Amino acid sequence: MSQVEMVVNGRKVSGTVEDRTLLVHYLREHLGMTGTHVGCDTSQCGACVVHMDGKAVKSCSILAAQASGSDIVTIEGLANGADLHPVQAAFREHHGLQCGFCTPGMIMAATDMIARHPEGLDEKTVRAELEGNICRCTGYHNIVKAILAASKAMGKAAKGKTKKAA
Amino acid sequence: MVETAARELGVSPAELRRKNFIREFPYQTPVIMAYDAGDYETSLEAAMKEADYAGFEKRREKAKKQGKLRGIGMSCYIEACGIAPSAAVGSLGAGVGLWESAEVRVNAVGTIEVLTGSHSHGQGHETTFSQIVADRFGVPIDSVSIVHGDTDKVQMGMGTYGSRSGAVGMSAVVKALDKVEAKAKKIAAHLMEADEGDIVIENGELKVAGTDKSVPWFQLALAAYTAHNLPDGMEPGLKEGAFYDPTNFTFPAGCYICEVEVDPDTGETEIVQFVAADDFGNIINPMIVEGQVHGGIAQGIGQALLEGAHYDPASGQLLTASYMDYTMPRADDLPSFKVSTSNTPCPGNPLGIKGCGEAGAIGSPPAVINAITNAIGNNDLAMPATAQKVWSALKAATKH
Amino acid sequence: MGIEGIGARVARKEDKRFITGSGRYVDDMVVPGMKHAAFVRSPHAHADIKKIDVKAAQAMPGVIAVLTGKEIKADGIGNLICGWMIHSKDGSPMKMGAWSPMAVDRVRYVGDAVAIVVAETKGQARDAAEAVEVTYKEKKSVADAVEALKKGAPQLHPEADGNLIYDWEIGDSAATDAAIAKAAHVTKMHIVNNRLVPNAMEPRAALGHYDKGEDHYTCWTTSQNPHVARLVMSAFYNVAPENKLRVIAPDVGGGFGSKIFIYPEEIVCLWASSAPASRSNGWLTAPKAS
Numbered sequence: 001m002s003q004v005e006m007v008v009n010g011r012k013v014s015g016t017v018e019d020r021t022l023l024v025h026y027l028r029e030h031l032g033m034t035g036t037h038v039g040c041d042t043s044q045c046g047a048c049v050v051h052m053d054g055k056a057v058k059s060c061s062i063l064a065a066q067a068s069g070s071d072i073v074t075i076e077g078l079a080n081g082a083d084l085h086p087v088q089a090a091f092r093e094h095h096g097l098q099c100g101f102c103t104p105g106m107i108m109a110a111t112d113m114i115a116r117h118p119e120g121l122d123e124k125t126v127r128a129e130l131e132g133n134i135c136r137c138t139g140y141h142n143i144v145k146a147i148l149a150a151s152k153a154m155g156k157a158a159k160g161k162t163k164k165a166a
Numbered sequence: 167m168v169e170t171a172a173r174e175l176g177v178s179p180a181e182l183r184r185k186n187f188i189r190e191f192p193y194q195t196p197v198i199m200a201y202d203a204g205d206y207e208t209s210l211e212a213a214m215k216e217a218d219y220a221g222f223e224k225r226r227e228k229a230k231k232q233g234k235l236r237g238i239g240m241s242c243y244i245e246a247c248g249i250a251p252s253a254a255v256g257s258l259g260a261g262v263g264l265w266e267s268a269e270v271r272v273n274a275v276g277t278i279e280v281l282t283g284s285h286s287h288g289q290g291h292e293t294t295f296s297q298i299v300a301d302r303f304g305v306p307i308d309s310v311s312i313v314h315g316d317t318d319k320v321q322m323g324m325g326t327y328g329s330r331s332g333a334v335g336m337s338a339v340v341k342a343l344d345k346v347e348a349k350a351k352k353i354a355a356h357l358m359e360a361d362e363g364d365i366v367i368e369n370g371e372l373k374v375a376g377t378d379k380s381v382p383w384f385q386l387a388l389a390a391y392t393a394h395n396l397p398d399g400m401e402p403g404l405k406e407g408a409f410y411d412p413t414n415f416t417f418p419a420g421c422y423i424c425e426v427e428v429d430p431d432t433g434e435t436e437i438v439q440f441v442a443a444d445d446f447g448n449i450i451n452p453m454i455v456e457g458q459v460h461g462g463i464a465q466g467i468g469q470a471l472l473e474g475a476h477y478d479p480a481s482g483q484l485l486t487a488s489y490m491d492y493t494m495p496r497a498d499d500l501p502s503f504k505v506s507t508s509n510t511p512c513p514g515n516p517l518g519i520k521g522c523g524e525a526g527a528i529g530s531p532p533a534v535i536n537a538i539t540n541a542i543g544n545n546d547l548a549m550p551a552t553a554q555k556v557w558s559a560l561k562a563a564t565k566h
Numbered sequence: 567m568g569i570e571g572i573g574a575r576v577a578r579k580e581d582k583r584f585i586t587g588s589g590r591y592v593d594d595m596v597v598p599g600m601k602h603a604a605f606v607r608s609p610h611a612h613a614d615i616k617k618i619d620v621k622a623a624q625a626m627p628g629v630i631a632v633l634t635g636k637e638i639k640a641d642g643i644g645n646l647i648c649g650w651m652i653h654s655k656d657g658s659p660m661k662m663g664a665w666s667p668m669a670v671d672r673v674r675y676v677g678d679a680v681a682i683v684v685a686e687t688k689g690q691a692r693d694a695a696e697a698v699e700v701t702y703k704e705k706k707s708v709a710d711a712v713e714a715l716k717k718g719a720p721q722l723h724p725e726a727d728g729n730l731i732y733d734w735e736i737g738d739s740a741a742t743d744a745a746i747a748k749a750a751h752v753t754k755m756h757i758v759n760n761r762l763v764p765n766a767m768e769p770r771a772a773l774g775h776y777d778k779g780e781d782h783y784t785c786w787t788t789s790q791n792p793h794v795a796r797l798v799m800s801a802f803y804n805v806a807p808e809n810k811l812r813v814i815a816p817d818v819g820g821g822f823g824s825k826i827f828i829y830p831e832e833i834v835c836l837w838a839s840s841a842p843a844s845r846s847n848g849w850l851t852a853p854k855a856s
């Protein structure tokens with residue numbers, strides 16, 4: 001058994017888990033946060049993507065014990081209260097989801113992607129970097145559109161902030 | 167098949183299709199289906215225009231200079247959806263009837279619950295079914311809730327597949343709405359001392375046409391449930407149910423054009439353009455319909471290029487048992503799609519809907535394969551057209 | 567059409583829960599007293615089951631019950647059905663082989679379920695499933711439809727001689743031949759539709775509940791048609807009469823036709839929730855069919 005302690009969506013959590021417990025199972029089964037999904041058991045589908053210390057990771061390929069001491073953000077913690085995160089809003093506006101199962105992983109992967117490309121994104125980059133997330137409903141068309149729109153909106157917002165600061 | 171015939175005959179694939187289009191409806195096929203409405207030429211022309219079919223040879227030349235083999239392929243499809251008339255499928259061996267049920271419950275304060283036997287698993291019924299109610303009564307979609315997927319709530323239903331929720335499920339909702347509307351108008355006429363035939367429903371109000379008399383929707387609902395002042399003999403409440411059994415299948419049709427570039431050294435295929443022009447009849451929500459087509463095209467391209475379930479012949483083991491081995495289309499395998507629709511309303515159901523869930527997956531595989539075979543000059547190419555198969559087919563073609 | 571009426575490009579009402587991680591799929595369901603199930607599956611495509619030894623598994627920590635095909639059959643649970651009865655050209659009904667929700671004496675595909683283990687936790691159920699010892703006598707198999715019809719191919723189901731379940735056609739073959747004979751040009755092609763897997767992103771899952779006081783069952787399943795599931799589970803698998811069985815398909819992560827059908831695991835889970843050897847009033851879930 002392992003003792004784990006981490007911060008999930010800003011809240012300190014701790015517990016005792018079997019050594020083999022994966023981070024995704026810790027989130028879903030121990031903390032009851034079922035927004036993060038399991039769509040395969042070969043780390044291919046990406047439905048389980050969360051942020052660990054600010055980076056997108058597949059929570060099915062990390063042991064809960066490995067994640068001990070880290071700062072985790074899941075889909076449940078992305079919005080600021082009632083205000084949707086710009087990526088969430090863009091997915092809704094551009095119909096970037098249908099059945100919703102891959103959506104949490106897509107949104108978490110997309111926010112990470114946008115953060116890593118402050119210079120902005122083009123379609124080719126978005127498609128290449130989405131390679132680790134599978135969607136069977138949308139054909140990716142509107143997911144790509146939503147990510148590009150969110151990246152643009154967030155770039156503008158960031159510029160606005162810098163101006164204000166200046 | 168048609169593309170290959172055109173190549174053998176040395177005529178334009180578009181012309182051969184045009185020549186063979188059915189133009190008179192209804193058209194009884196020899197295999198049960200009777201096509202009810204369609205305009206296949208309009209889809210063909212829309213797709214050719216969007217794809218700049220005429221300019222293809224120039225693009226082929228340009229690609230050639232860059233060492234790539236460019237090909238264009240087309241497919242015109244028609245499918246039987248909106249399944250299905252219960253007696254017809256019964257004659258084919260189905261164990262169930264393929265009607266659908268609905269119930270419309272207007273609550274005492276005017277909010278509405280629609281119970282449907284259709285099941286939404288990505289199709290967006292909570293939105294589109296609400297839109298039908300909003301359209302009919304002028305109430306906001308947020309005051310409408312769609313209830314589905316629970317046998318304790320909805321009595322019976324046949325579910326969602328075969329592009330049937332619009333054509334069959336929504337038709338049942340329309341039938342129930344007709345009954346609700348008729349009763350609501352009777353109550354409104356009684357309350358406003360007007361003739362039932364003069365009542366119109368607009369912007370969430372029941373009005374006496376040509377006057378300024380009106381009753382808001384919520385007040386009408388309340389009147390139905392307080393039952394203090396209803397027409398003589400009328401039962402209280404405002405709730406109606408309906409079963410709808412279609413009289414025919416529906417027949418979405420369209421034209422898909424795919425353009426590819428093949429790397430002759432590796433056999434790798436890149437889809438450089440994909441155009442879909444569909445006729446789905448009337449559309450409730452174009453955003454959702456486009457999404458359905460996008461997803462279908464991706465699955466069709468998956469079939470044409472990537473996907474295949476393989477068993478080991480000796481042991482019977484499924485070799486493609488996980489996403490490690492079964493190639494799902496990923497974002498970087500696909501382009502963005504150019505989709506459009508035209509409309510010949512379906513005469514068989516009250517909303518004129520044909521259905522759009524499966525079209526993309528039906529029209530795209532032949533378009534993709536036709537494009538590759540056009541690029542490599544060999545019609546003998548099996549799906550999935552992996553790089554290895556394309557490369558081998560190309561080698562075989564150049565040997566001759 | 568109005569801003570929200572027919573033809574309007576309205577953003578979806580359902581999106582809010584999906585983009586915030588608040589969707590509720592079968593595997594997200596948690597209920598008091600819930601137990602977990604894991605299936606023991608055949609590693610062979612075609613084999614006789616000689617013996618199933620459950621003793622070691624039963625003794626493992628947290629294990630509540632280990633149930634096999636013999637027990638589900640003895641309990642009167644019916645074989646799986648096909649929703650579409652095809653008649654061959656000669657008018658004879660199709661010859662579907664008997665398919666028990668758990669194999670009784672023969673397995674016919676890799677992954678055919680032979681036993682279910684019910685335990686307190688998912689991990690315990692999986693560990694114990696690995697401890698179930700099944701002795702098989704392997705038989706020759708065939709996994710390709712064309713090969714299966716060839717002379718000398720292994721006979722798979724006793725009901726379908728030569729592995730031919732039906733021989734069906736529709737239309738007028740004489741008129742078709744005549745039209746081809748008259749045609750100015752004939753194009754011949756050999757087309758094989760490659761075998762695909764729908765692969766909805768949400769894997770299959772089932773949760774069965776038996777309420778002893780009411781003698782009532784509830785099944786949460788990832789289905790495209792929960793009502794047909796109830797009808798079939800009731801009328802053909804004899805799990806419970808319709809008025810004592812509720813089927814719920816909550817948020818469903820895609821279907822693509824694969825979730826029209828009622829699969830063995832759903833029936834077994836529902837049955838096991840009340841099976842004599844299982845703890846009464848227990849909840850079961852088989853979160854993933856893997």
